[in-house]
Amino acid sequence: MALPPNFLDELRARTPLPPLIGRKVKLTRNGRQWKGCCPFHNEKTPSFYVYDDHYHCFGCGQHGDAIGFTMQTEGLPFREAVERLAHEAGLEVPKESPRQAAREARAKDLHEVLAAAAEAMQRWLRAPEGREGLDYLKRRGLTDETIARFGLGWSGTGRGVLAEALKPLGIEPRQLAEAGLSRPVEGREGVFNDFFYNRVMFPIRDKRGRIVSFGGRILGDGQPKYLNGPETDVFSKRRTLYGLDLAREAVFRGKARLIVAEGYMDVIALHQAGFEGAVAPLGTALTPEQMEEIWRVSPEPVLCLDADAAGLRAASRTAEMVMPLLGTERTLRFATVEGGKDPDELIRAKGPAAFQAVLDAARPLSVALYDLMSAGRPLESPEGRAAFRNDLAAAANQIPDKALAAEYRRALLDRFFETTRPQRPQRPQGGAAGFAPRGGRPGFKPPPRLPPRPSPGAESARLEQARCLLAITLTHPWLLNEVEEAFALLELPHGPPSALQAAMLAWHAGQVLAEEAQNLTEASNSGGSSLDSADLVAHLDATGLNEARAWVMRATGLPREARPDAQPGESLAGWWHFFGFLRGEGALVEDLVEARRELEAANDAAAQARVIRLSQALSALRRGETGLEEGAESAAP
Structure with missing residues (x-):
């Protein structure tokens, strides 16, 4: 008996093919699909491929879906295969209704009608009446092989020629109308005109390769230039x-x-x-x-x-x-x-x-x-x-x-x-026009200037900013109690920076768990915290990051906030400063919006402090500061 197409589609969607076929065939991943040795013929080299919704053997040509595989491997008729798969998928097989049976029969008839029409149109393209259409396709550079592969054709003159051509096959004008190939003439019962005429025809197929409709292109100045068949029981344009x-x-x-x-x-x-x-x-x-x-x-x-x-x-x-x-x-x-x-x-x-x-x-x-x-x-x-x-x-x-x-x-x-950020004007070198340099005197000739150092490229600047932030964190690990969530959001450059970031976050999580296990209730928010820099250094060295740690703390170019004697507030401000440049302006705006939302909801000191820090970081970023300006002090490891 016929089953509703939407039920069968849902059954196929709920029956993943790789697990089903994997019960009988050893499958291995091959990109987005799976492959294995074909269960339908003896082979040593895998040529059997399993996709999301079908399988295909490039050796013997076997092809099908979940229902077909169950029928072939279990020797079951269609109905029993469907019932077995439906039971596993938790679906109830619908009972046949007279209306559904009639709809299935009509759909089968429509596919057959459309296929017969396509064959007639392909013949007409090669006949004298279709010469104009064939010449057009040739001018567009199509080969005979391509024309045949896509089943291109010619519609005829539109004066009932399609109905006449298909009449010997027992196809009635009513069936042509149901297939979208003709339409009734208003006021003349039982009289139909062809939907397409004087057009190059393009068969439209569904994903299973069945013809469901046609598109036609008119030659000359007629409108519309391209015309698709109407919606039918087997064709939905969308x-x-x-x-x-x-x-x-x-x-x-x-x-x-x-x-x-x-x-x-x-x-x-x-x-x-x-x-x-x-x-x-x-x-x-x-x-x-x-x-x-x-x-x-x-x-x-x-x-x-x-x-x-x-x-x-x-x-x-x-x-x-x-x-x-x-x-x-x-x-x-x-x-x-x-x-x-x-x-x-x-x-x-x-x-x-x-x-x-x-x-x-x-x-x-x-x-x-x-x-x-x-x-x-x-x-x-x-x-x-x-x-x-x-x-x-x-x-x-x-x-x-x-x-x-x-x-x-x-x-x-x-x-x-x-x-959209406006360009910052370049400051002219030397004094303003007509004025001597500051501190100069008439006739004073200043020594020749050395050429300015080239500014670091974007990648090298980001790498140095990451080094500065990591150095502050390494010297003052108690900061992690406040900045852990923000620190985890950063996408630091690949290599030592990202490796150190992951190790520091893991170390901090372990420290917090250890404190909870010991029922330590004293807040760790100052330099006297149990989060000790020496412990963090030892942890990094033990995990093989001693070279990365040494790279971070080399005594060149580090900001004063990375010094061991920096004040807690100073170190915290410096950390957020570098965070802003590493996070990026767009993400900072989003962070600030979220922080303000949290402040409205919680109205506590921590939320307020976060809003202030993010606002300061965003302001520094928009001022064009890099955190790497000349004058940054060095810090010893």
């Missing part, structure tokens, strides 16, 4: 992607990246040029349902749109649409074809290598989102900048994963402050 049946296999086999282009010809040209992971929505913006289908194939597809106004609008709509759907394992990249060209035109003009360069330059979503949101924004005024900053934060807040949302806010706001 859930279907052109080329997905071919692209998913290429992506699963590791032959291609998943590329989302704009239209039929872009997809076909990309496949012909070797980019076999290309798909496209059906003439509209991407929908959430289509994005879900895309992410089932690839966690990081590339959206490739034209650089014209329409392409940028489509990119903006897509970026806005995907934000509530993002996760740590599902994102998007944006590639742009410049010069007003689409991928099809670029490949024909400059070849596949030019398009590969476009793919290689694809931007992460966070970068593209900022570019799209900043386009045309009035950022000259404080009001305009404030509105833009609020919009950036609001966009990031749409992400359900709180940690990911925080990272997006940080990335977007860091770039906002970097690009």
Whole structure:
């Protein structure tokens, strides 16, 4: 008996294939999929691949889903296999209703009708009546092999020719209407006109390769240029992607990246040029349902749109649409074809290598989102900048994963402050024009100046700032009682800085646990605390970080706050000063907003102190201080 497609889809979704197949086949990870020796034929080299929703053997060709595997390996009929899997998945197999049985039969009939129509259209393309359409495809650079692979065809004149051609197969005009291939003539009962006429035809397939509808391109000046079939029992425009049946296999086999282009010809040209992971929505913006289908194939597809106004609008709509759907394992990249060209035109003009360069330059979503949101924004005024900053934060807040949302806010706001901060004027060297240098006298000729020392690069400056913060922490480890949470948030440079950070945090956690075990209740918030610098140094040396510790405490360039005799308040202020530069402006703004929220809720001294420290760090950062200015004193280890 027929079962509802939505039930079968849910059953497949609730039955992960790797564990199911792993009961009978030893599987090993191979990228995003699994592989093993095929259970259906004897082989020594694994050619049996298991994906999220299907398996395929490249040796014997066996292919199927969870239901098919259970039928083949257990020797069960379809119904029994479904019942066994449903029991394991906690689903109840629905009982057949007359209406459901009729719907299933009609869907099967529609697929058969659409397949028969596609065969007729392919014949007409090669006939004299389709010569105009074939010439058009040839001018677009398509080969005979590509035309056949995508099943391209010609619709005919539209005067009932399709119904006449399919009549010998027992297909009635009513069935053509149900399949979206014809429509009734108003006021004339039982009379139908073809939906498509005088168009190059593009069969639209579902992910299983079954034809569900057609798209047609008119030749000449008629409108609309592209026309998709209407919604039917087997076709939903918002859930279907052109080329997905071919692209998913290429992506699963590791032959291609998943590329989302704009239209039929872009997809076909990309496949012909070797980019076999290309798909496209059906003439509209991407929908959430289509994005879900895309992410089932690839966690990081590339959206490739034209650089014209329409392409940028489509990119903006897509970026806005995907934000509530993002996760740590599902994102998007944006590639742009410049010069007003689409991928099809670029490949024909400059070849596949030019398009590969476009793919290689694809931007992460966070970068593209900022570019799209900043386009045309009035950022000259404080009001305009404030509105833009609020919009950036609001966009990031749409992400359900709180940690990911925080990272997006940080990335977007860091770039906002970097690009909107006014440039500091350069101070002229020497005295002002017309004045002698301070302390000079008429006729005095000062000694020649040495060229100024070049300022350290961004990476070396960050490394030195991390060294200073670690030195303060190492000399005054009692600070960890107050700054532990903030210290853990920092992303210090890889290598000795990050290794020391992890070791210091682990040591502090151990000290706190030891104090709790000994029921020590005295607060450790001063230099007399049990958090002793010598103990921390011994811990670092015992864990093999003696060289890293020596690098931190070398007696050059360290601030006075890292001296052992520095006052507690002085050391604490210095620590927060360097924290601000290492944290970054965007993240500091977020930290300050959260700290103020905590202060409103708790209204205690610790929350107030945190707000003050963060405000001071942010102010120092915005003044352009680095914490590495000349005059910093050195500290002995």
